[in-house]
Amino acid sequence: MTARVGVVTFPGSLDDRDALRAVKLAGAEPVALWHRDKDLHQVDAVVLPGGFSYGDYLRAGAISRFSPVMETIIEQAKGGMPVLGICNGFQVLTESHLLPGAMLRNNHLHFVCKDQKLRVENNTTAWTSDYAQGQEIMIPLKNMDGRFTADRRTIDELEAEGRVVFRYLDGNPNGSIDDIAGITNAAGNVVGLMPHPEHAVEPLIGTGGTDGTGFFTSILKRLVNA
Amino acid sequence: MARVVVDVMLKPEILDPQGQAVQRALPRLGFEGIADVRQGKRFELEVEGPVDEAALARIHQAAETFLANTVIEDFVVRVEESQ
Amino acid sequence: MARVVVDVMLKPEILDPQGQAVQRALPRLGFEGIADVRQGKRFELEVEGPVDEAALARIHQAAETFLANTVIEDFVVRVEESQ
Amino acid sequence: MTLDTVKNASETPDVELPWAALGLKEDEYLKIREILGRRPTGAELAMYSVMWSEHCSYKSSKVHLRQFGEKAPQSDAMLVGIGENAGVVDVGQGYAVTFKIESHNHPSYVEPYQGAATGVGGIVRDIISMGARPVAVMDPLRFGAPDHPDTKRVLPGVVAGIGGYGNCLGLPNIGGEVVFDACYQGNPLVNALAVGVMKHEDIHLAKASGAGNKVVLYGARTGGDGIGGASILASETFEGGTPTKRPAVQVGDPFQEKLLIECTLEAFRAQLVVGIQDLGAAGLSCATSELASNGSGGMRCDLDDVPLRDATLTPEEILMSESQERMCAVVEPEKIDAFLAICEKWDVTATVIGEVTDGDRLEIFWHGEKIVDVDPRTVAHDGPVYERPYHRPSWQDALQADAPTAERLARPATGDELRAAVLQLVGSVNQADKSWITSQYDRFVLGNTVLAMPEDSGMIRVDESTNLGVAIATDGNGRYTKLDPYTGSQLALAEAYRNVAATGAKPLAVSDCLNFGSPEDPEVMWQFAEATRGLADGCLTLGTPVTGGNVSLYNQTGSEAIHPTPVVAVLGVIDDVTRRTPMAFAEEGQLVYLLGT
């Protein structure tokens, strides 16, 4: 038996096909989900992909968050279904309050596209178990609104509970508080990050490395062993 | 038709690099004496029908749940005469 | 310190994709009766010293040359009481 | 305000129309009268004036561009040649690639962000209208002096606009150029290239055939964008009083365009489309007349059915509007519901505005009255053709004589001089690191980017299972071309060709953007004629046909023209992208060879 991992397409999603490809390369069964369809088609986990859903108009992720598919995802995520939000997907997760905080315009006010080094700060989430604690990985980063922010109490709580999952290394690319690149909810099933693991799953493409593969193999193992 | 304006600004404690960029540029352009600049959004809503308490309450709710992200933003709703 | 607000809106004849996206979303969220939405920018300037005619004229000029892109945007300058 | 109907035009032959204000020459206006056998209506005049403009009709350049066809090298790879929205090249394994480069120079000077953004939008629509999925963009740019205040306004705006639009569309930016030269001060060059991939059987052409088939306008609503001329027509002729101010600037909506891409490709896949045309310059005037003239029948449209953003638009303005993110499709009546359903799925507004008819006329109606009745070919294809006079500039010899030669350029004699020369070279702005620009562009999206910055050529994987790929490079050198236009354009071609070949790809085809000054200046016209001849000869020698491109004239400030700047794009194919050769030395101990002379 293999696991079914859904990838949602919102209007303006861009990295949905890449995420489906990454799921497939990891050996899981990719399932395309549509924003208007409440039905998750028996998937075991969901990826909210990168892109500019609704053009990032109003705020990144703000309009998508109200789509029919998100109603089901919010409900099931609260019940423990693993959800990964990449970039725009992370923005959707904060807008839906599945993850705390909010995403703001990069402090330098430019779109930034680069190979980004990260440290895996927590390898106990549903999406990071295939990494070593403290492992350094290189995956692409590309966004306009990547500056994670939250009030001090929330940040202290995230830090104290080990819920900061990824931290930027070698320079903070967007002014994100405490170099935070990704976080998880208290249960560890919902993870959001700005950089793009789905662009680092083939040796030839993107950064030329495969450091992003671990996200998809982690979830596969977790689901198959469950 | 009546116009309702919703102003959305980042909360004071949140860093506003857009506002800062403007503030830093102003003296270079020869505009002195501006101590601080914040940049936010302004929404102009053209409302069908009367802008009564009920309508304003609905717009307030739309602002709270949708137009503003209250984790980082504050908002104000006010009625403007239509042109 | 006094606050001067500069509201910058796209000219009425210019396409406003952001406002349109908001307008389209509102009914889906259950907010009916909004005929049109335009989204613009709001700048809050904290002015040192008195906000007299001369100061306002300078801000007007800053708005015209810098805060607004008058090829596609209109702007309004107004004084607000400081909080 | 009375409506200027066809009937009215026949009955009032002496009414003066503002043809000059619309940019027509007197003989052109007379030719329109001759074609119609009467004076044109205001709406007809609007259509002819935009379609016969330099931009749409290539009236000054046509006689020279013919060489690209006449001297085209024999190539089995050409599936669709010059003349369509974009040329199509066979890359093997059943795949075809379409690519094209276009300019958005002047709008980018007026409003850098929107000008550049809508330039990307326009070229991408050309690609989707061929039936291809766009897979990458590139952006060769030219700016004035780096420390000039105008450059500080234009450059960041252009870069943000290209990034803002391309990133939001989800197209990787795989290369381009940035060149600074004072000659581009008032005329920056913003060229944009897009490349798309399809299967052979998916190639679509812009034509309307089959009486009864429906004409569907879909995408953004029509507003008053880019119709300065039409408002003159609307107000002066028929209304009096002051013309309503209409914006010349178009604002792009990349999100809408992303939906257009998905919706169009889904309709193609479902075999719902007979013909298709994007709406760019000249908007509906262009789409209706081109679709009708390329098909077998006529066409009838009702402008009342065009969804408007601004209810006050006149019919002339609707015909001329350059609102972005719109497409026009011809669909069989029994498939129309399925087509509209796909549009609805993608939240794209779609409206039937007319149908293909038995006849051979393009007829357009407004409030039930006929306001256009023309042979569409006369609008789309029978525009004026000029044999502009040209001659070699009197200063050309002096310029060439003044060119630095090996004898006249002192060689560094000492270590210190060498060091100074090297520092001067690497410190020059045209050699500078471009990553401030390239890092604002997404080069990873779609997950098929094999080569992008800082490589000399971009490379995209076309098929994941076989690793088939294509490489593209764009190059151009205005200084060389000014010194010798014939050789200059060949050098641009040769450089792009080498850059593609050096990746391991086999160069197959060429697209070009010819950026020049005013064709009414015989010396500029000579540059154009020479550069075009050089490029055509070079393509023949190298065996790479020109599949399409774009001409941008009138790039000048007063009497001062930019350097003649042909920008050449070469596309190559590589059977296996894993065998590509990147630029960097891979490991220690490898040998370095210098090839050529």
Ligand SMILES: Nc1ncnc2c1ncn2[C@@H]1O[C@H](COP(=O)(O)OP(=O)(O)O)[C@@H](O)[C@H]1O
């Ligand atoms: N406007 C641009 N858009 C995208 N990529 C660009 C642009 N300008 C330069 N580049 C890319 O940056 C890299 C370095 O460019 P450049 O310094 O011009 O290289 P070279 O001098 O070798 O041609 C190349 O990969 C080039 O494609």
